[in-house]
Amino acid sequence: MWKIISIELYKIYKRPRTYIAFGAIAALIVVIQLGLKIDGESYAGFLMKDINDTLTVDGKVLNGYLICYILLQLLLVHVPLLVALIAADMISGEANLGTLRLIFTTPYSRTQWVMAKFIAASTYTILLLIWLAFLALFVSMWVFGTDDLFLMKSNYVVLIQENDVLWRYVGAFIFASFSLLTVTSLGFLMSSMANNSIGPIVGTMSAIVFFTILSTLNIPLFSIIKPYLFTTHMNNWKEFFDLQVDANNEAIKGSILNVAKIKTSLIVLTVHIGLFVIASVLIVKKKDILS
Amino acid sequence: MSATKKNKMQASLFYRYFLLIIMTFCINSLDAQSNPLIEKVSQKLSLVNDYTAIGIMKTDVSFIKASLGKVKVYFKKPNLLKIKKEGGISLLPKGGVSVTLNSLLNSKQFIAMESGKQLFKGKELQVIKLIPTDDALDWVISTLWIDASTALVYKTFTTTKDNGTYEITMEYGTYADFGLPSKVIFGFNTKDYKLPNGITLEFGEDDAAVAKQKALRSKKGTIEITYSNYVINKGVSNSMF
Amino acid sequence: MSVIEVQSISKNFGSLLAVDQLSFRVQQGEVFGFLGQNGSGKSTTIRMLLSLIHPSSGSIQLFGLPLKEHRNELLEKVGAIIERPDLYPYLTAQEHLKLFSRVRKKQITTDDINATLEKVGLSNRSTDKVQTFSLGMKQRLGIGIALVHNPELIILDEPTNGLDPQGIADIRHLIQHLAKEEGKTVFVSSHLLSEIEQVASQILIIHKGKKVAEGATDKLLDPNKTIVHVTTLNDAAALLTIQASSFAGNLLPRKDGIYFMLPKHEIPMLHKEMVGAGISLLSVETKNSLEDYFLQVTSNSN
Numbered sequence: 136m137w138k139i140i141s142i143e144l145y146k147i148y149k150r151p152r153t154y155i156a157f158g159a160i161a162a163l164i165v166v167i168q169l170g171l172k173i174d175g176e177s178y179a180g181f182l183m184k185d186i187n188d189t190l191t192v193d194g195k196v197l198n199g200y201l202i203c204y205i206l207l208q209l210l211l212v213h214v215p216l217l218v219a220l221i222a223a224d225m226i227s228g229e230a231n232l233g234t235l236r237l238i239f240t241t242p243y244s245r246t247q248w249v250m251a252k253f254i255a256a257s258t259y260t261i262l263l264l265i266w267l268a269f270l271a272l273f274v275s276m277w278v279f280g281t282d283d284l285f286l287m288k289s290n291y292v293v294l295i296q297e298n299d300v301l302w303r304y305v306g307a308f309i310f311a312s313f314s315l316l317t318v319t320s321l322g323f324l325m326s327s328m329a330n331n332s333i334g335p336i337v338g339t340m341s342a343i344v345f346f347t348i349l350s351t352l353n354i355p356l357f358s359i360i361k362p363y364l365f366t367t368h369m370n371n372w373k374e375f376f377d378l379q380v381d382a383n384n385e386a387i388k389g390s391i392l393n394v395a396k397i398k399t400s401l402i403v404l405t406v407h408i409g410l411f412v413i414a415s416v417l418i419v420k421k422k423d424i425l426s
Numbered sequence: 427m428s429a430t431k432k433n434k435m436q437a438s439l440f441y442r443y444f445l446l447i448i449m450t451f452c453i454n455s456l457d458a459q460s461n462p463l464i465e466k467v468s469q470k471l472s473l474v475n476d477y478t479a480i481g482i483m484k485t486d487v488s489f490i491k492a493s494l495g496k497v498k499v500y501f502k503k504p505n506l507l508k509i510k511k512e513g514g515i516s517l518l519p520k521g522g523v524s525v526t527l528n529s530l531l532n533s534k535q536f537i538a539m540e541s542g543k544q545l546f547k548g549k550e551l552q553v554i555k556l557i558p559t560d561d562a563l564d565w566v567i568s569t570l571w572i573d574a575s576t577a578l579v580y581k582t583f584t585t586t587k588d589n590g591t592y593e594i595t596m597e598y599g600t601y602a603d604f605g606l607p608s609k610v611i612f613g614f615n616t617k618d619y620k621l622p623n624g625i626t627l628e629f630g631e632d633d634a635a636v637a638k639q640k641a642l643r644s645k646k647g648t649i650e651i652t653y654s655n656y657v658i659n660k661g662v663s664n665s666m667f
Numbered sequence: 668m669s670v671i672e673v674q675s676i677s678k679n680f681g682s683l684l685a686v687d688q689l690s691f692r693v694q695q696g697e698v699f700g701f702l703g704q705n706g707s708g709k710s711t712t713i714r715m716l717l718s719l720i721h722p723s724s725g726s727i728q729l730f731g732l733p734l735k736e737h738r739n740e741l742l743e744k745v746g747a748i749i750e751r752p753d754l755y756p757y758l759t760a761q762e763h764l765k766l767f768s769r770v771r772k773k774q775i776t777t778d779d780i781n782a783t784l785e786k787v788g789l790s791n792r793s794t795d796k797v798q799t800f801s802l803g804m805k806q807r808l809g810i811g812i813a814l815v816h817n818p819e820l821i822i823l824d825e826p827t828n829g830l831d832p833q834g835i836a837d838i839r840h841l842i843q844h845l846a847k848e849e850g851k852t853v854f855v856s857s858h859l860l861s862e863i864e865q866v867a868s869q870i871l872i873i874h875k876g877k878k879v880a881e882g883a884t885d886k887l888l889d890p891n892k893t894i895v896h897v898t899t900l901n902d903a904a905a906l907l908t909i910q911a912s913s914f915a916g917n918l919l920p921r922k923d924g925i926y927f928m929l930p931k932h933e934i935p936m937l938h939k940e941m942v943g944a945g946i947s948l949l950s951v952e953t954k955n956s957l958e959d960y961f962l963q964v965t966s967n968s969n
Contacts, residue, residue, distance in 0.1 A: 138769050145766065149757050185619045187520070189647070190487075194515030208627045233753025237812070240717045241770040242743040283514040289626045291619065294485070294492035297514055373628075378493070384486045386493040423680075424719040 136251065139243055143255035147221065153259065156217035157266055163213075164206055164270040168278060171202055175279075182287045192285070199276030200284040200300050204376065206271040211311055211370070214267065215318040215343055218260050222322030223335035225252045226419065230330040230426040239424055249416045253323055260319045261312055268308050286376055293378055299388050307372040310397065313404040314369040318343065320411035321365075327415040330426050365407040368400035461538040463552055466577035467570075468531050470605040476502040476662040477606065480655045483509070485517050487647035489619040492517065497651060500666040505529040508667045509651070519614040519649060520589050527579055527605075530568055535560035546571050546580055564588065578602060590615050601656050609652045616647045668731050670695050670820050670852040671716065676725030677876075678711050685711045687876040688725070693854055693869070698846045700867030700884070701856040702961055708876040709856050710750060713824050716854070717747055729820065743772055746818035750825060752809035756798035760789050760808050763797065764815050771816040780815060787811040788837065802829030810838070814845075821845060823855040827862060835862060842866045864888075864957035872964055880964045887960055894919070894954040894963060895927040895934055900947035908944045921966065926954075 147153050171178060175197045183192060226249070229235040238248055284295040295303070321342060325335035346366040349357050361367050377392035391397065479499045485492040495516065500508045505528040509518060530536075541553040551571040558565060564587050571581040582594045592614050599608035671693035678686040686708040693699045703709040714720040716727060718738050727734040729741040754763060764783060768775035784790045787807040797805065806829050813821060823842070827835045839862055845851040846866075857863050863870070870887055872880040880887065899905040902925055909915060909925070914937050919926040927937060931953070938951055 142766055142769055146755065146758075149755075149762070151757065182621065182625070185617060185621075189520060189614065189616045191518045191520050192515060193518065194511065196515060212627070232755065233751065234755060236714075236717075236719055236749050237753070237767070238770075239719055240742060240745070240747050240749075241767070242739040242741075242772065243770060244739060285515050287621055287626070289621050289623055289628045291489040291491065294490065294515060294517070296493060296495070299493075370627075378491045380491055383484070384488075384491075385484055386491040388493040421721075423721060424714065 136243075136247055139248060139251040140254050143225075143251050144258060147255055147259050152224075153221065156214075156220060156263055159217060160210065160214070160263070160267055161270060163210060164267075164274070167206060167209070168202065168275060171197065171205075172278060175202075186287075186292065194285075195280060195282035196285045197279065198282040198284075199272070199279040200281055200297075200304075201286070202275040202279050203272045203304065204284065204286060206275070207267075207307070207311070207372070210267060210271070211314070211372070214263065214315065216340055218263065218315050218318045219322040219336050219339040221259050222256045222319040223326045223339050224332040225256050225323055226326040226415075227329040227332045227335050228326070230424075231332060233426055235426055236424050245420050246416050249327070249419050250412075253320070253412055253415070256319050256323060257316055260315045264308060264312050264315060268304075272304055284376070288377075293376060294386070295376065295378065296388060303375040303391075306397075307375045310372040310375065310401065313401055313408070314365075314372065317365045317369065317404045317407050317411075320408045320415075324411040324415045324418075327418045363403070365404055368403045371396060371400040374400075461540070461554065463540075463572055463574055463577065464531070464538045464554060464556075464570075467527070467572060467579060467605070470577050471528060471531060472503075474501070474503070474604050474606065475659050476500075477604075477659070478657045478662060479606075479653045481509075481651040481653045483511070483516065484650040484652075485647075486650065487517075487616055488645075489616070490517065490647075499651070499653065500662050501528070502662045502664070502667070503528070504532040506664075506667045510666075517649065519592060519612050519647070526594070527582065530556060530565070530570075530582070530584070533558070533560065533563060535563060536568075541569070544571060549573055549580065551580055576602065578605060601653075601658075604656075604658060606656055606658070607653065609650065612649045612651075614647055614649075616645055668695065669693060669728070670697075670730060671699075671854065672728040672731075673712075673716070674726045674728075676712070676715060676722045676727060678708075678715060678720060679723045685876050686715070686722075686873075689873065689876070689878055690725075691871050691878065691881060693852060695852055696846060696850050697869050698842060698853045698855065698867045700863040700870040701854060701873070702860065702863065702870060702957075703856070703873040704965060707873050709873060710824060711876075712873065713747075713749060713822060713854075713856065716822060717745070717749070718742070719749075743816075744819045745822060746813035746816060746820075747822040748806075748809040748813045748824060748826060749822075751828065752802070752805040754797045754805055754808060757796060759794050759796055760784060760800075760811070761793040763808060764811060767812045768815055773816060775816055779817075783811045783815045786814065786841070788834075803831060803834055806830055807834070810841075818851070820852045820854065823853065823857075825857055826855060827857060827859055835859065838862075839866055860958040860961055870957070872961060874965045880960075884957070888957060890931045892928050893931045893934070894959055895929065895937065896950075896952045896954055897925045897927070897937075897941070898949040898952075899925070899941075900949060905941070905946045908946055909941070912940055912944060914940060919963070921963075926963075 179197045183196070186192060226235070229238065239245060281297055283297050284300045286293040286295065318339065322335060322339040325338045326332070329335050343366060346364045350361055350364050350367040374393050374397050375391060378386040379390040379392050380386050481497045481499055483495045483497045495514055496512045497516065498510050498512055505526065507526055509516065536556040536558045539555045539557065541555050543550055544553050552574045554570045554572060556568045556570065566585045566587055568582055568584040570579050572579050578598055580596055583591065585591045592612060595611040595613070596607035597609040601608065669692040673689060673691050675688045675690050676686060677684065677688055689712060701709060701712070711720060715722050718734055730744060732741060734741060758766065761780065761784070764780045768780060781790070784793050787810050789804065789807055789811065792800070792804065797808065800808065806826070810823070810826055813823070827838050830838065842853050842855060843866055846853050855863065855867065864884065867884055870880070870882065870884050871878060906925060909918060914927060914929070917927040917929040919928055929937065934951065934953065941948055
């Protein structure tokens, strides 16, 4: 099985399209970091408008940790498209090329090939996320320095001490990997149903947009299905950056406000990944390879 | 007019001017030096030329979640004060830190008026109101709650010109003899906090629940510093401020 | 032992019956020619042999074992090229062979890969990306992929697609070499009937999903069953005369001319009888090639 996984990884590595996503992420991050380096103070000032009326904030608010959070907020909405470019092409791309019949006449079962392809696509997704993490977190830390993380959410502010931040980012990136793997598996499923990649790529993004709208609209009719939609849970990496408070409204260092929410989201995402992959295997096993 | 009547009028005017001068003199004399308790407090404060202290700062504002932070506090006469968080971001009430006892009393440009006694945390304290006589000062009125026996101020309530009102509560321990508190609580009014969802990219929240929570929020915040390890009169560089 | 044994396989695509109760056997060491028009069910049958398509009914055995249950172990012994040579444009010829060597259980060395490239005439283009290849070169590489692991059964679907005459001759020699020198079993389908005629020892003709002819090449092209095409000045009048002659039973029911099937040595007698009956003959031509036979049986089926 390792043989065919390595073959699939080799094909991804050799293909020029693979590097588009890495380049796009690098370009996006560098541009945003440059913008914030030049004009970040006015951006921070805008965010802290309400706070500055009451309080004086002393310290390096616009530090690498905050920059990373801003980058993740922006990019983790757009990175799914880059993931879909590869994942939604894994099977349909080969069907379109005509090479699917080459690999399906080798002494490995279709299930093995499908699993190998999924593992390879997942590896690509994780590598993309690691690249994102390196640029968004470590390069930001290097360029902007570090300090406490002063997070301005919609309705409240969280101040996380500097030595309490890094492990949260590790947790958030691990969580984000589940979110992106859900996109990978969805793209993979779409790919198993088509003979060219345009449909699956567009289909994957359309599904994400559609379900995101259902997840974010506060309409009672949708509230029944919301807990089961993967898009409802994809952005819960942010839960790593919220603290519990005690009876004296004192934030508890090292705590997470809603651990149960993170666990539930991970379970929902894992179930989605499992269902999408199983469905892909069943579809490919059953279909006649006519391409 | 007859000469007698003229003389009587002149005398009356003279006495009025004399009284006015005396009254003005008297009013001008009704300063810190004339309130013995304020004088005692000032004398106690004058024992300290400078200090450095380590403190633990606790922020209690309804829309802020922050854990305890270690701070270092620097003071130098007459009223230089700096609170520095040891690494990290600190939140302090705007303008409130500067409204300290030293900044109130060192100017000596105020009228002190006793306003009776009040019970505060089990102690009977003398209430004295300070009204500034110098328009340049940035506060409008300040009320002090003072223990007459120890000349320690336990509470101040100050209305500033630009930054609202501040309530400062103090507790004393080991350094009471120097008039230095073991705990200071800065209380202040807070404004509502809100960032648009389009900026924070937080969608899907239950707006009704959030609005309900906000309505329950207190409009007041406190910042509490518990002091330890005062280093008194050992010299503090001006560069600290 | 039959290398391929197909028993009554059928395949439905919705209401379309693409293959209808097809049965045949391929013996070890044979070159088996599989012929049929476009849309006759050839590719569907080949895909079923390679488990790319699931038969609607029937069974397939390779090397005496059921394909369904022993798929992985059986496909280890099979090399195939199916229809057009679709490859990865961003990989080189060498990278393709390395990649497809890795999926095999047996160890395939760099020397084996180089030998395969030599065999298919791509040694001097081994490091070029496939996107720069012509159709013929891609076809050669496809054949190379089928052969790199030294399979026992080689399935070639249209192996001469896109090849020039020299290339076609090379493939013919390769097939002959594989069967005669290396004892491989080769299952080949092609439109180039003249090429199949030269290499195949057994032939099966499929038409509209059904088998219409099967047998050894030399027996199918039997001199006792020579097809003779006669052209006259007036075919309609000539037919009337022939139907009254002793050769009426040898007439073939063809609409595109006057055709007889008879032993080769009777052709002079036919000639003599027609001239004697006053038929104005323009030509008497023997048609004994596979192409003629193919056209014959497929038009009969119509």
